[in-house]
Amino acid sequence: MLEEHDGVTAPKSPPRTALVLSGGGARGAYQVGILRGLADLGLVRQGRSSFDVLVGSSAGAINAAALAAYADAMEEGIDRLEHVWGEMEPRHVFRTDLWSLGNIGMQWVRDLTFGGALRHVAPKALLDTAPLWELLDRSVPLGRIDDQLKRGAFDAIAVPATDLSTSSGAVFLQAVPEAPVWERSRWHVERTRLTVAHLMASSAIPIFFPAVEIDGRHFVDGSVRNTAPLRPAISLGAERIIAVGVRGPNRVLPTTGRAAPRTAPTVAQIAGVLLDAVLLDAIETDVEHAARVNTSVLQCGTDDPRNPFRLVDVLWLHPSRSLAAIAAELADRIPAVVRYLLRGLGDDESTTELASYLLFDAAYCRKLMEVGREDVANRAEEIRQFFWARRDA
Secondary structure, eight states: OEEEETTEEEESSOOOEEEEEOOOGGGGHHHHHHHHHHHHTTOOOBSSOSOSEEEEOTHHHHHHHHHHHTTTBHHHHHHHHHHHHHTOOGGGTSOOSHHHHHHHHHHHHHHHHHHHHHTOOOOOOSSOOHHHHHHHHHHOOTTHHHHHHHTTSOSEEEEEEEETTTTEEEEEEEEOTTSOOOOBTTEEEEEOOOOHHHHHHHTOOTTTSOOEEETTEEEEETTTTOSOTTHHHHHTTOSEEEEEOOOOOOOOOOOOSSOOOOOOOOHHHHHHHHHIIIIIIHHHHHHHHHHHHHHHHHHHOTTOTTOOOOOOEEEEEOOSSOHHHHHHHTGGGSOHHHHHHHHTTSOTTTTHHHHHHHOOOHHHHHHHHHHHHHHHHHTHHHHHHHHHOOTTO
């Protein structure tokens, strides 16, 4: 039986749908704009979530957890996320006082200078994220997730993290009892009830944010080992995936013979490239891989028993503008002490990429949410077609 939606014929029972949210620190605000844009198009259901499966890594884990907690009232969940990101200040995420940052700096100097003699190095990171623990504890009602699963509002949420003790990945899975647990090289799945510790572990950007201990093991950002971000959704039975990235359009520089001499890259530039590679590259690569697999499936035929793959439709949503450029416009809103710390890694221009990850500021986050909402509006017809198209069309 079919229904009509804005002139597009749609199946009454849509395919099993997953939402996959990438990492990106403060750039995670863009994902909330995407969600608000989907609500504007009437694609967010009440009672039963529009997404059967939620997968989120790093900042995406926090957004996914909030959606899971409000799976039966996604509009309310999006409202909550908009409020949290729209009122964000750096002090809500990490300590910004001179004493805390000065103490961290002294520990780094001591260990780099005398670590060999002392034969002891204290575990540390550049920033103290104790405030983020408090923010998540009061803002994301994780206790609601179990109730949402029991009432059938959605089926599963998967949160990847990286286990430092084994250098392997872990997927923390809270799901209905019949949800599968899969095997993968250098990965394992752990059924659990999500806590703030799991979200903090998945969001622990290496070097910048401290590792998080869970059951005697230490974890950092799930994006580090997560080379196939769509895999958890596919393993949990998704037939179509909405994947949201936080990197703007690629900038291709012309090459005209010999490059002009330039100064050596600063630590800030290197760190920015590393964060791009760790947090953003994998989901783009996996979306491209999914497109190649789909082409292969269609060429071989979806009913061919020799084909080990299956068709999974993927809608790739990402910024139409450079989020780093937006951060550069608002870089003066970074707390003075943090700006001083970043300038120790490079000049203002070279710290732009880092700032786009660490600028947990209301003005920046609101701007990213606006960009996300506009991007959905500009692709409205394509997105509607994706949500309502029949698999056998």
